[in-house]
Amino acid sequence: MTPAMTRPGGRSAKVAVAVHAAVVELLAEGAPLTVPQVAARAGVNATSVYRRWGDVAGLLADTALVRFGTSSPVPGTGSLRGDLLAWGAALVEEAGRPEELALLRAAVAAGPADPGAPEGFESACSACLTGRSTQAETILAAAQARGEETPTPTRVLDHLVAPVYLRALFGLPAPSVEVLVELLVERLAAPATARATPGARR
Amino acid sequence: MTPAMTRPGGRSAKVAVAVHAAVVELLAEGAPLTVPQVAARAGVNATSVYRRWGDVAGLLADTALVRFGTSSPVPGTGSLRGDLLAWGAALVEEAGRPEELALLRAAVAAGPADPGAPEGFESACSACLTGRSTQAETILAAAQARGEETPTPTRVLDHLVAPVYLRALFGLPAPSVEVLVELLVERLAAPATARATPGARR
Structure with missing residues (x-):
């Protein structure tokens, strides 16, 4: 059983909501994150937290x-x-x-995989991008169903998610989403004739 | 005086080399980073380290x-x-x-700016990208001098550096540099006629 598979509304789900909120609050306060x-x-x-999430790595990954999967x-x-x-x-x-x-910073600091994390827990790092990948795939599948040309999900990760996250992590100003999306939609997805019209260039 | 401005070959430069190597080694070992x-x-x-770099944030930023500026x-x-x-x-x-x-992980974890860092020290975060931006500008200036069409330095940061660094930080496989560069050179830099030839599409 993974921690995310608890029934919504039940006691277990309420504990998860409180625990996730506590993790995020403590991180934002700059407090060192410990299970107690x-x-x-x-x-x-604390015993329930240890039993369900294993350790700080498990807490971070599930949070x-x-x-990042539901927001x-x-x-x-x-x-x-x-x-x-x-x-x-x-x-x-x-x-x-x-x-x-x-939360992003803490996940990055925790590294790509924690060898001490109990089996079944996704690493905090990959967990940050799992929800994003699923959302990108949903957007692209809907566009394809409408007959639109689309870039690949990897292109969306590399050219929309990566600039947004990297600049946030390194303290640079956020990129212009319009400019990033123009590239994905007009340069990578649209047919060559559309790309070649002068109005589409920037 | 910034720590990077010491004369190469002198006693001061030798100390800097030893200190930078110590920072990187300790981080790679997963040891908690302290001045002592x-x-x-x-x-x-330790007194010399405190006097010259101030604290751990200053050490990280200078390292x-x-x-990342000379490699x-x-x-x-x-x-x-x-x-x-x-x-x-x-x-x-x-x-x-x-x-x-x-070193990248530690810089990200340290945040965009450390209010406790002595003045004149660049934050570890922005320090990671400073050298990269300078290098991108050098590459683009050389291309412009040869009469080549070029993307902007920001495009290089967003679409080449960001995917490479984000994937490394989050533990994903490295991207194909050929695919990233094709986008920068053929889709963002070359004239529309070149972009419209079928061979240039992918």
Whole structure:
């Protein structure tokens, strides 16, 4: 059983919500993250936290999975450009919030894989991008169903998610989502004739 | 005086080399970074380290500035494509090395700016990208001098450096530098007629 598979609304789900909130709060405060501190902030027994999440790596991974998997939902504007613009803007806003940025930083600091993490826990790092990849695939599948030309999910990760996250992590100003999306939609997805019209160049 | 401005070959420069190496080694070992530990590993007095670098944030920033500013030098192949391919491949290799990756992670974890750092010290975060920006500008200026069309330095940061660094930081496989560079050279830099030829599409 993975921690994310608990029933919504039940006791177990309420504990998860409190624990995830405690992790994010402590990180944003710059407090060192330990299981007893998370348990105290969430108002639950440390024993339950150890049993369910294993350790700090497990806590981080599950928090990142839930936080970055459910936030910034797929917009459904009816066009690839519209969806990428709305979703990209949501990513920029999210990566600029102290709590989400602290969670991203902590996940990066924790490394790609924690050998001490119990089996079944995704590493905090990959957990940050799992939800994003799924959302990108959803946006692209909807565009394809409408008959639109699309870039690959990897292109969306490399040329929309990567600039937004890298600039946030390194303290640079956020990129213009319009410019990033123009590249994905007009230069990578549209047919050559559309790309060659002077109006499409920038 | 910034720490990077010491004369090469002098006593002061030798101390800096030993201290930078100690920082990178300790990070790669996963050891907690403290001034006394860095001093001990480098074989210098902790007092000298405090006086010159201030604290751990100053140590990190100066190490990142030197390490990421002097490594992966600009290749000079005679073409924009050739330079970006060689430089991008060097960035991929570097971001995959345990020492450089540990330094990137530590810089990200340290945040965009440390209010406790003494004035004149660049934050470790921005220091990681300072050298990269300078190198990108050098490559682009050389291409412009040859009469080549070029993307902007920001495009190179967003679409070559960002995917390489983000994937390394989050533990994903490295991107194909050829694919990233094709986008920068053929889709963003070349004139529309070149972009419209079927052979240039992918």
